[in-house]
Structures are given as C-alpha cells and as structure tokens.
Amino acid sequence: MAIYVWGYLKEFAEEKEEILEAVTGVLESGKLVLGPNVSAFEEEFAQYCGVSFGIGVDNGTNSITLALRALGVKPGDEVITVSNTAVPTVSAIVSAGATPVFVDIDQETYLMDVALIENAITEKTTCIVPVHLYGQCVDMGKLNDIAGKHGLKVLEDCAQAHGATQNGKVAGSMSDASSFSFYPTKILGAYGDGGMILTSSQSVQEKLKRLRFYGMESTYYAVEHGFNSRLDEMHAAILRKKLVHLDTYIQKRRDIAQMYDELLADTELILPVTADDNFHAYYLYVVRHPKRDEIMEKLKKREIFLNISYPWPIHTMTGYAHLGWEEGSLPNTEAAAKEIFSLPMFPTLEKADVEEVCVALKEIMNDL
Structure with missing residues (x-):
C-alpha cells in the first residue's frame, strides 16, 4: 500500500463522531457566519497560546496581510522575512503594499538567521516577520531585542508551529501579533481553509475585527476600508473539537x-x-x-x-x-x-x- 507524506482519513475515522456532532450543531443553530463557535474558538486558541485576543479569518495568507495592516505597515514600507518559506508569507506582505526584504537562513535549522537582520534594516523598515518553520521557533529573544532597538513591529508567522514553544512560551505569544493557518495539513488543521491572528493589544484586535468585516463595527457602516475575511462557523466548530487533541x-x-x-x-x-x-x-x-x-x-x-x-x-x-x-x-x-x-x-x-x-x-x- 502506498505511503504518503500526509493523510487525514484515519484521523477523521477516529474523530468522526465528534466532527459530525460539531457540523450538525452549526447547521441546526441557525448561525453560519461569525457566530458563537468563532467567538469561542478565538478565546480558546488565544488562551492556549497565552495571548489576550484571537481574531478568526478565512485563511493564513490573509491573516498575515490583515495583521500587517493592523500593525501600521503601509505601502512603501519594507518588511524583513525569509525566502525559505511558503509563498503565502511573501504574497501576504506584497498584498499589504509592502516590500519583502530577505535575510538568509541558519544552515542547521533552516530558520531565519537572526544575526543578519540588522544589516537588512533601512529607514523604510517597519516590521519583521519571522517564520517558525517546520515546527520550531526562530530565536525570538534576540529578534525582539533587535526590533525593540530599532522601533520595529514583529509579526510571527506560525502557520507551521501550532503548539511549539521556546523557553516555555508558546509560538504566537512572543510578538506584537502572530498569524496562524488552519489549512488541512497543519498541526491544527480544519477540513478547508481557515486562519487566525493573535495579539494582546486591544487596539490591534479592534482594528482587525473591522478589517475582516468590510471595515464595519456594530452596524452596516464602514468606519474604514476593509475586506471580507471571516472564519466561518463550521470550521470554527470543528477546530474547537480538534484543539482539545x-x-x-x-x-x-x-x-x-x-x-x-x-x-x-x-x-x-x-x-x-x-x-x-x-x-x-x-x-x-x-x-x-x-x-x-x-x-x-x-x-x-x-x-x-x-x-x-x-x-x-x-x-x-x-x-x-x-x-x-x-x-x-x-x-x-x-x-x-x-x-x-x-x-x-x-x-x-x-x-x-x-x-x-x-x-x-x-x-x-x-x-x-
């Protein structure tokens, strides 16, 4: 029998009863978009990672783009990251209007070589996006020291690092904001696309909630230009079940x-x-x-x-x-x-x- 690099069918068979319970619960609730499961999953995942707020979005790519915008990154800015990553990391930076600036990787871990960051900083640099690759974290202590010294924002790309830790701190809790993907192959994966942004900043959270919903707040009125980037109830309900595991x-x-x-x-x-x-x-x-x-x-x-x-x-x-x-x-x-x-x-x-x-x-x- 063939062996593949990834598969989900056996896991689904083991969890089928609780997954179908989650799906049925949503379909019978009368609420399919931005309902109680999204709110609950945002709170539960943020708590798991040791962060104050979670903002569910439609995919990991948009979680980076929206997070950059919420952190104040604007067209013409430079964002430091790596080239050894999934295309969405860079695609998201470009979509935010910024210019990616690459630094090389460590030869042993394949993670961002933090020692190269300072030489890449210019007057246009506003943010660093470390990619926690393959399941482990970039050296966030040294990186945050550099960011603090130069007044830069830090956005962790945690698409491959759900539950990874560094010095006891969970990936996604060591920066101004962090981005997660729940693509099916991920450590915590849905049965389709999904994403989340974590932050402990009240103002960043409020802006992100507007950005994901056409720039609106409580009424059908756009306070600012926004997007359609919402995590749906179905995937949130499934992810709540899977988060326990x-x-x-x-x-x-x-x-x-x-x-x-x-x-x-x-x-x-x-x-x-x-x-x-x-x-x-x-x-x-x-x-x-x-x-x-x-x-x-x-x-x-x-x-x-x-x-x-x-x-x-x-x-x-x-x-x-x-x-x-x-x-x-x-x-x-x-x-x-x-x-x-x-x-x-x-x-x-x-x-x-x-x-x-x-x-x-x-x-x-x-x-x-």
Whole structure:
C-alpha cells in the first residue's frame, strides 16, 4: 500500500463522531457566519497560546496581510522575512503594499538567521516577520531585542508551529501579533481553509475585527476600508473539537520524529536539528541529502511519496523577480532548496510505515 507524506482519513475515522456532532450543531443553530463557535474558538486558541485576543479569518495568507495592516505597515514600507518559506508569507506582505526584504537562513535549522537582520534594516523598515518553520521557533529573544532597538513591529508567522514553544512560551505569544493557518495539513488543521491572528493589544484586535468585516463595527457602516475575511462557523466548530487533541497530535508527531532519529542515525542523511530552548512540534520532518532528487524518484517506484518544502526559494521565482534579488544572494537558502525533503509526518502514521520508509531509504542510499 502506498505511503504518503500526509493523510487525514484515519484521523477523521477516529474523530468522526465528534466532527459530525460539531457540523450538525452549526447547521441546526441557525448561525453560519461569525457566530458563537468563532467567538469561542478565538478565546480558546488565544488562551492556549497565552495571548489576550484571537481574531478568526478565512485563511493564513490573509491573516498575515490583515495583521500587517493592523500593525501600521503601509505601502512603501519594507518588511524583513525569509525566502525559505511558503509563498503565502511573501504574497501576504506584497498584498499589504509592502516590500519583502530577505535575510538568509541558519544552515542547521533552516530558520531565519537572526544575526543578519540588522544589516537588512533601512529607514523604510517597519516590521519583521519571522517564520517558525517546520515546527520550531526562530530565536525570538534576540529578534525582539533587535526590533525593540530599532522601533520595529514583529509579526510571527506560525502557520507551521501550532503548539511549539521556546523557553516555555508558546509560538504566537512572543510578538506584537502572530498569524496562524488552519489549512488541512497543519498541526491544527480544519477540513478547508481557515486562519487566525493573535495579539494582546486591544487596539490591534479592534482594528482587525473591522478589517475582516468590510471595515464595519456594530452596524452596516464602514468606519474604514476593509475586506471580507471571516472564519466561518463550521470550521470554527470543528477546530474547537480538534484543539482539545492538539497536545496529543504533537506528542504523536514527536514520537514519530524520535523513531526517524533512531532508525536513520547511521545514514548519510542530515537529520533535523532542534535549536536551543525550542520544543519542536514537528509539522514536518525535513532531512537533507545531495542526491535528493534521485532518492525521491526511487522511493516513488516503491510507492513512497515525499514532498519538498521548498524546492524554489521565493526570491528566485518569476512572480517576485521585480523585487530584484539575484540567484546567489541567499546562499544558505539556495543550497538547502536543492537538497532538503520531507518524510511522512502526521499523527496517525503507522509505526510499520515509518519503518518501511527508513528501510527503503537505507537500501536506496546504499546503492547510490
């Protein structure tokens, strides 16, 4: 039977009764948009992350765009981030009218190299967007020190880090605001799109609630220009059920990661490195090998289907050529993109499947 990098069917079978209960409850409530489930999930997820407010939105991309606007980022501003991330990080910055400015990544963790931030700051810089990648956090202590020194806002991109921590602080609680995606593959995923912004600022929360709903407050009157970017009741109700299981999901992911660590320790693969003070939630288990493409093709013949996050750094994509970044400008990012790949990782992945993947990897690498 084929093994895929991600799957949800077994998890759904296990949780089917409570998921359908949530769906039925919404359909029978008479309230489908911005109802009690959205409000409750906003409060519950904010509490889980140790933040005062949650603002549910339609997807993770818009959570970044709206959060940047709410933090005061305006057209012409520069926002520092990384190129080793999902396109939505950069797409959202551009959609907010700002210009992304990239810094390179750490060679071991593939996270933003915080030591490079200050050299990227200009008079136009207003915000830093650290991406908590693959399930662990950027060094937020050092990053916040730099941001404070230069009067910059910080927006955490937590799309891949639900439940990850650093020095006991939960991802999303270490900045002016934070962005989450609930895309189905995420550590906490819905059965469609969804997103949330967290903040402990009352004024930022109030602005975000206007921005997600046409700029309106309590009546059908636009106080400012806004958007249609609401988390719907159905997904909020489902996410409330799944939030109860989040710590269990993470522990299962960590158990799978430990199996990979042990079974692949004596191979040529470069295995994931957890940064100091981080609790890794393992959204992805990312390994590295110079003959990645050959390995992945041979695994396909054994019906083992992996993924690459990410094969093309964003600064090398034609869609962002106008930003003016040349190939070679971010050497660590570009080198990693040629060699990294992700092994199967999801809570209901069977031990036998992990073992089969590892046996196949060893046999293939022995023949390279």
